[in-house]
Amino acid sequence: MNIVFNRTKEDALSIARIKKKSKTKNYQLKIFVCIIVGFTFLFYSGVSMADSIDLTSISGYSLIGALFLGGGLMLYLDKFYPKLIFSPVEVIENYNKNERNEFNLKIELTDDYIRYDMAGISVKVDWGCFKGFYTYKDNIFLLKNKTDKDPWFVIKRKELTQQQYNEFCDFLRQKPFNNPSGSLS
Numbered sequence: 001m002n003i004v005f006n007r008t009k010e011d012a013l014s015i016a017r018i019k020k021k022s023k024t025k026n027y028q029l030k031i032f033v034c035i036i037v038g039f040t041f042l043f044y045s046g047v048s049m050a051d052s053i054d055l056t057s058i059s060g061y062s063l064i065g066a067l068f069l070g071g072g073l074m075l076y077l078d079k080f081y082p083k084l085i086f087s088p089v090e091v092i093e094n095y096n097k098n099e100r101n102e103f104n105l106k107i108e109l110t111d112d113y114i115r116y117d118m119a120g121i122s123v124k125v126d127w128g129c130f131k132g133f134y135t136y137k138d139n140i141f142l143l144k145n146k147t148d149k150d151p152w153f154v155i156k157r158k159e160l161t162q163q164q165y166n167e168f169c170d171f172l173r174q175k176p177f178n179n180p181s182g183s184l185s
Contacts, residue, residue: 001171003164007105015154018139027079034072041065107155109168114153125153133172140168 007015045061108115115124130152132143138157157165 001109001111001167003168005107005164007107007159009157011159012027014103015156018079018154023148031075031079034068035073037111038065038068038070038072041068085131107159109155111171131174134154135169138165138173 023169041061042065045058046064080081104118106117113124113126115122117123130142130144134141134143140155142153142155144152155168160168
Protein backbone atom coordinates (compact mmCIF):
# COMPACT_ATOMS: atom_id res chain seq x y z
CA MET A 1 0.00 0.00 0.00
CA ASN A 2 1.29 3.43 -0.91
CA ILE A 3 -1.29 6.22 -0.70
CA VAL A 4 -0.25 9.86 -1.02
CA PHE A 5 -2.61 12.82 -0.73
CA ASN A 6 -2.52 16.52 0.11
CA ARG A 7 -4.63 18.01 2.87
CA THR A 8 -6.13 21.43 2.31
CA LYS A 9 -6.32 24.14 4.94
CA GLU A 10 -10.10 23.76 5.15
CA ASP A 11 -9.78 20.02 5.78
CA ALA A 12 -7.16 20.61 8.47
CA LEU A 13 -9.44 23.13 10.20
CA SER A 14 -12.44 20.77 10.07
CA ILE A 15 -10.31 17.94 11.50
CA ALA A 16 -9.20 20.25 14.32
CA ARG A 17 -12.89 20.97 15.06
CA ILE A 18 -13.67 17.22 15.06
CA LYS A 19 -10.83 16.55 17.51
CA LYS A 20 -11.90 19.43 19.74
CA LYS A 21 -15.50 18.17 19.88
CA SER A 22 -14.39 14.66 20.82
CA LYS A 23 -12.19 15.98 23.63
CA THR A 24 -14.86 18.41 24.85
CA LYS A 25 -17.43 15.62 25.31
CA ASN A 26 -15.06 13.83 27.71
CA TYR A 27 -14.68 17.00 29.79
CA GLN A 28 -18.42 17.61 29.76
CA LEU A 29 -19.00 14.13 31.19
CA LYS A 30 -16.43 14.69 33.97
CA ILE A 31 -17.97 18.06 34.84
CA PHE A 32 -21.46 16.56 34.88
CA VAL A 33 -20.40 13.72 37.19
CA CYS A 34 -18.64 16.12 39.59
CA ILE A 35 -21.73 18.35 39.79
CA ILE A 36 -24.12 15.43 40.34
CA VAL A 37 -21.93 13.87 43.06
CA GLY A 38 -21.42 17.28 44.71
CA PHE A 39 -25.13 18.07 44.85
CA THR A 40 -25.86 14.55 46.07
CA PHE A 41 -23.51 14.97 49.03
CA LEU A 42 -24.88 18.45 49.77
CA PHE A 43 -28.44 17.14 49.62
CA TYR A 44 -27.56 14.21 51.87
CA SER A 45 -25.96 16.57 54.40
CA GLY A 46 -29.20 18.61 54.42
CA VAL A 47 -31.26 15.45 54.94
CA SER A 48 -28.88 14.38 57.70
CA MET A 49 -29.31 17.76 59.37
CA ALA A 50 -33.09 17.36 59.30
CA ASP A 51 -32.74 13.89 60.83
CA SER A 52 -30.41 15.39 63.48
CA ILE A 53 -27.50 13.07 62.77
CA ASP A 54 -24.08 13.87 64.22
CA LEU A 55 -22.88 17.39 63.30
CA THR A 56 -19.46 16.01 62.31
CA SER A 57 -20.93 13.80 59.61
CA ILE A 58 -23.07 16.69 58.33
CA SER A 59 -20.05 18.95 57.95
CA GLY A 60 -18.10 16.08 56.35
CA TYR A 61 -20.78 15.47 53.73
CA SER A 62 -21.02 19.21 53.08
CA LEU A 63 -17.25 19.46 52.66
CA ILE A 64 -17.13 16.51 50.24
CA GLY A 65 -20.02 17.99 48.24
CA ALA A 66 -18.31 21.37 48.07
CA LEU A 67 -15.05 19.74 46.95
CA PHE A 68 -16.81 17.93 44.09
CA LEU A 69 -18.61 21.12 43.03
CA GLY A 70 -15.32 23.02 43.17
CA GLY A 71 -13.64 20.29 41.11
CA GLY A 72 -16.38 20.54 38.49
CA LEU A 73 -15.95 24.32 38.41
CA MET A 74 -12.17 23.98 38.04
CA LEU A 75 -12.58 21.49 35.16
CA TYR A 76 -15.01 23.85 33.47
CA LEU A 77 -12.74 26.87 33.83
CA ASP A 78 -9.66 24.90 32.74
CA LYS A 79 -11.26 23.56 29.57
CA PHE A 80 -13.48 26.40 28.40
CA TYR A 81 -11.46 29.39 29.63
CA PRO A 82 -7.81 28.41 29.07
CA LYS A 83 -4.97 30.58 30.27
CA LEU A 84 -3.22 32.80 27.74
CA ILE A 85 0.37 31.73 27.35
CA PHE A 86 1.26 34.25 24.66
CA SER A 87 0.84 37.97 24.54
CA PRO A 88 -1.91 39.24 22.23
CA VAL A 89 0.71 40.91 20.05
CA GLU A 90 2.48 37.57 19.43
CA VAL A 91 -0.84 35.89 18.62
CA ILE A 92 -1.70 38.56 16.02
CA GLU A 93 1.79 38.39 14.50
CA ASN A 94 1.64 34.57 14.26
CA TYR A 95 -1.84 34.74 12.75
CA ASN A 96 -0.71 37.21 10.09
CA LYS A 97 2.40 35.11 9.39
CA ASN A 98 0.32 31.94 8.97
CA GLU A 99 -2.15 33.69 6.68
CA ARG A 100 0.71 34.68 4.35
CA ASN A 101 2.18 31.18 4.27
CA GLU A 102 0.73 28.69 1.86
CA PHE A 103 -0.71 25.64 3.59
CA ASN A 104 0.65 22.44 2.08
CA LEU A 105 0.37 19.22 4.07
CA LYS A 106 1.37 16.06 2.24
CA ILE A 107 0.39 12.75 3.85
CA GLU A 108 1.80 9.38 2.80
CA LEU A 109 0.33 6.08 4.02
CA THR A 110 2.45 2.96 3.47
CA ASP A 111 2.54 -0.56 4.91
CA ASP A 112 5.23 0.48 7.41
CA TYR A 113 4.43 4.05 8.45
CA ILE A 114 2.48 7.29 8.10
CA ARG A 115 4.54 10.27 6.98
CA TYR A 116 3.36 13.82 6.81
CA ASP A 117 5.34 16.76 5.49
CA MET A 118 4.59 20.41 6.11
CA ALA A 119 6.77 23.45 5.60
CA GLY A 120 9.93 21.37 5.22
CA ILE A 121 9.30 19.32 8.37
CA SER A 122 8.79 15.61 7.86
CA VAL A 123 7.31 13.38 10.56
CA LYS A 124 7.30 9.60 10.21
CA VAL A 125 5.10 7.54 12.56
CA ASP A 126 5.31 3.74 12.67
CA TRP A 127 2.07 1.73 12.73
CA GLY A 128 3.21 0.22 16.04
CA CYS A 129 2.38 3.56 17.71
CA PHE A 130 -1.32 3.08 17.01
CA LYS A 131 -3.34 0.79 19.24
CA GLY A 132 -6.71 0.98 17.51
CA PHE A 133 -9.01 2.74 15.10
CA TYR A 134 -12.67 3.46 14.47
CA THR A 135 -14.79 5.16 11.84
CA TYR A 136 -17.46 7.73 12.26
CA LYS A 137 -19.29 9.31 9.32
CA ASP A 138 -16.73 7.71 6.96
CA ASN A 139 -13.82 9.44 8.73
CA ILE A 140 -11.06 7.16 10.02
CA PHE A 141 -9.79 7.86 13.54
CA LEU A 142 -6.46 6.33 14.60
CA LEU A 143 -5.98 5.96 18.36
CA LYS A 144 -2.87 5.95 20.56
CA ASN A 145 -4.36 3.77 23.32
CA LYS A 146 -6.83 0.88 23.22
CA THR A 147 -9.23 2.63 25.57
CA ASP A 148 -8.68 6.15 24.23
CA LYS A 149 -11.58 7.76 22.36
CA ASP A 150 -9.68 10.93 21.46
CA PRO A 151 -8.19 10.49 17.98
CA TRP A 152 -4.51 11.06 17.42
CA PHE A 153 -4.78 11.13 13.64
CA VAL A 154 -7.88 11.64 11.46
CA ILE A 155 -8.26 10.84 7.78
CA LYS A 156 -11.37 12.25 6.14
CA ARG A 157 -13.21 10.15 3.57
CA LYS A 158 -13.19 12.88 0.92
CA GLU A 159 -9.39 13.09 1.01
CA LEU A 160 -9.10 9.60 -0.52
CA THR A 161 -10.53 8.07 -3.65
CA GLN A 162 -12.91 5.12 -3.27
CA GLN A 163 -10.15 2.65 -4.20
CA GLN A 164 -7.66 4.20 -1.76
CA TYR A 165 -10.28 4.28 1.01
CA ASN A 166 -11.14 0.60 0.51
CA GLU A 167 -7.45 -0.37 0.36
CA PHE A 168 -6.69 1.54 3.56
CA CYS A 169 -9.71 0.06 5.39
CA ASP A 170 -8.65 -3.45 4.36
CA PHE A 171 -5.12 -2.70 5.59
CA LEU A 172 -6.44 -1.51 8.98
CA ARG A 173 -8.66 -4.57 9.38
CA GLN A 174 -5.62 -6.82 8.88
CA LYS A 175 -3.44 -4.98 11.42
CA PRO A 176 -2.97 -6.81 14.74
CA PHE A 177 -4.02 -3.88 16.95
CA ASN A 178 -7.29 -4.05 18.84
CA ASN A 179 -10.19 -2.09 17.38
CA PRO A 180 -12.14 -0.71 20.38
CA SER A 181 -15.36 -0.12 18.49
CA GLY A 182 -15.64 -3.45 16.68
CA SER A 183 -15.19 -3.43 12.96
CA LEU A 184 -15.01 -0.72 10.37
CA SER A 185 -18.33 0.12 8.88
